[in-house]
Amino acid sequence: MKKSRFSENQIIGILKQAEAGTPVPELCREHxxxxxxxxxxxxxxxxxxxxxxxxxxxLEEESRRLKKMYAEERLxxxxxxxxxxxxxxxxxxxxxxxxxxxxxxxxxxxxxxxxFGISQTRxxxxxxxxxxxxxxADWLIRLxxxxxxxxxxxCFLYLRNVKGYGWNHKRVYRICRALxxxxxxxxxxxxxxxxxxxxxxxxxxxxxxxxxxxxxQLLDGRSIRLFNVIDDFNREGLGIEIDFLLPSxxxxxxxxxxxxxxxRPDRIRCDNGPEYVSAALATWTQRRGIHLxxxxxxxxxxNAYIERxxxxxxxxxxxxxxxxxxxxxxxxxTRWLWTYNHERPNMxxxxxxxxxxxxxxx
Numbered sequence: 318m319k320k321s322r323f324s325e326n327q328i329i330g331i332l333k334q335a336e337a338g339t340p341v342p343e344l345c346r347e348h349x350x351x352x353x354x355x356x357x358x359x360x361x362x363x364x365x366x367x368x369x370x371x372x373x374x375x376l377e378e379e380s381r382r383l384k385k386m387y388a389e390e391r392l393x394x395x396x397x398x399x400x401x402x403x404x405x406x407x408x409x410x411x412x413x414x415x416x417x418x419x420x421x422x423x424x425x426x427x428x429x430x431x432x433f434g435i436s437q438t439r440x441x442x443x444x445x446x447x448x449x450x451x452x453x454a455d456w457l458i459r460l461x462x463x464x465x466x467x468x469x470x471x472c473f474l475y476l477r478n479v480k481g482y483g484w485n486h487k488r489v490y491r492i493c494r495a496l497x498x499x500x501x502x503x504x505x506x507x508x509x510x511x512x513x514x515x516x517x518x519x520x521x522x523x524x525x526x527x528x529x530x531x532x533x534q535l536l537d538g539r540s541i542r543l544f545n546v547i548d549d550f551n552r553e554g555l556g557i558e559i560d561f562l563l564p565s566x567x568x569x570x571x572x573x574x575x576x577x578x579x580x581r582p583d584r585i586r587c588d589n590g591p592e593y594v595s596a597a598l599a600t601w602t603q604r605r606g607i608h609l610x611x612x613x614x615x616x617x618x619x620n621a622y623i624e625r626x627x628x629x630x631x632x633x634x635x636x637x638x639x640x641x642x643x644x645x646x647x648x649x650x651t652r653w654l655w656t657y658n659h660e661r662p663n664m665x666x667x668x669x670x671x672x673x674x675x676x677x678x679x
Contacts, residue, residue, distance in 0.1 A: 328358055335359070336541070355475075407494075411435050412442075426533040446607075453484060453492050461498050462540075464661075466632050468500040469493045474662030480670045516621050519550040519679055522675065526555065526582040526611075527623035529570075530590060531630065532564070536639045542647065544571060545630065549586070549622045551678075552663050553671035555579060565595040572601075584608045585622055625665070629657070 323331075331344055335355070345352050415429040428442040455478075460472045467475075473489050476482045493499055519525045531543040544558040544567075558571045572585075585602070587593045589611055602609045612619035634653050640646045658671045666674045 323350075328362060329353070330351065330544060332362060352432060359571055364558075369648060371445060371546060386462070394542060400478065407465050412439055415440055432627045449484070450488075450492060450560060456480075457489070457493055457496060459642055464633065465637065466500070469498075470664070471662055474664075474668040475660065477664055479660055516619070517546075522548060522550050522678065523582045525549040525584045525586055527586045527620055527626075528568075528593075529588065529620065529623040529627060529633075530592070531627050533635055535643075535646075536641050541643060541649070543630070543635075544568060545626060546575060547623055547626050548582075551674035552622065552656045552666055553675065554626065554657050557654055559647045563592065563642070565592045565597045569598060569601050570591050580616075583603060584610050586610045586612065586623070587619070588612055588620060589614050633657075633661075 327348075331348060334344060335341060341352055341355055344388050357433065411433040412435055415426075415433045418429045418432070419426055426440065427436075430437055456476060457472055460467055460475060464471070469490055474494065476484060476489065477486075499519045499530060502565040507600050516654060525548075526546060527549055528544065531545065533541055533543065535541060541559060541561055542563045544556075544563050546557075547553060548555060555575045556571055558567065561568065563611075576582075584605055587609070591600070593609070593611070599609065617624050630653075634649060638649070640649070660670060662668050662670060663674075668679075
């Protein structure tokens with residue numbers, strides 16, 4: 318607002334001179350002003366003293382400030398009402414909306430960042446482009462495309478421990494969130510129970526193996542069975558045998574084939590299935606010098622290592638695809654087993670792969 322070169326006291330003095338009889342043209346020539354300005358002063362300040370004039374100017378200034386505040390708040394309300402249908406949870410989204418409002422609606426920058434609740438620094442921030450960010454994004458997209466149930470944790474451990482990249486976890490997580498690749502974790506409602514005794518963890522290879530069966534169906538509805546065997550020490554998958562029927566003789570043949578390249582285990586932990594309690598398997602383990610360790614009926618947590626492995630098999634690939642034949646399932650299982658042992662980080666052994674854990678103990 319342009320400030321007058323005449324003070325309140327000067328304006329009151331000029332008006333009093335006119336009331337005393339001094340001609341208006343003479344006053345205008347004396348003070349270097351126009352007659353229009355004089356008459357505007359008289360219509361506005363006529364009959365006032367200096368204190369009343371100062372009070373009126375303060376009221377005018379307050380009224381101007383209130384009108385400006387009202388206009389700004391109304392503008393903010395209109396901006397927010399227009400942006401309400403859009404989801405603006407992340408600060409980056411609010412910054413984008415503020416920048417759009419400034420460009421499209423000709424709103425001031427100050428009103429825009431105040432309306433969306435961001436600071437001026439965030440509004441003006443320009444991210445530094447990095448070629449590594451695009452490389453990280455490319456890796457994350459490829460990993461989540463091939464492994465659709467991998468979240469941020471497995472992706473980061475794969476890049477750090479398997480591929481050897483030194484990227485900070487906060488940087489990888491920020492890019493993962495920007496790409497909206499994070500998985501929603503549904504909270505589980507757990508009952509309060511007594512703390513069970515921890516499952517004994519082997520200290521060396523071939524101390525304890527675990528084996529268990531899984532069930533699934535082919536595309537035509539026929540039921541199939543999967544026989545899984547792991548080494549509890551490094552959680553390594555030793556074999557996946559798939560067929561319509563897997564009797565005890567087939568179990569023995571599968572274990573013999575694994576022992577040819579892996580060696581003989583001291584113990585094998587299993588449940589009380591008919592294939593495991595058979596006389597043929599008991600005779601074979603006794604001849605081989607292997608202790609067959611049965612869990613209590615109805616207590617699958619006593620065989621937790623293989624149960625957790627079964628869940629990985631189910632959610633990593635078995636529940637993702639429809640298979641036409643046993644051969645197709647077996648081929649997919651063989652290729653996945655190599656990926657599981659060589660490339661998939663395992664949280665239970667420190668975020669490394671089973672083969673890496675085996676190499677550390679060699």
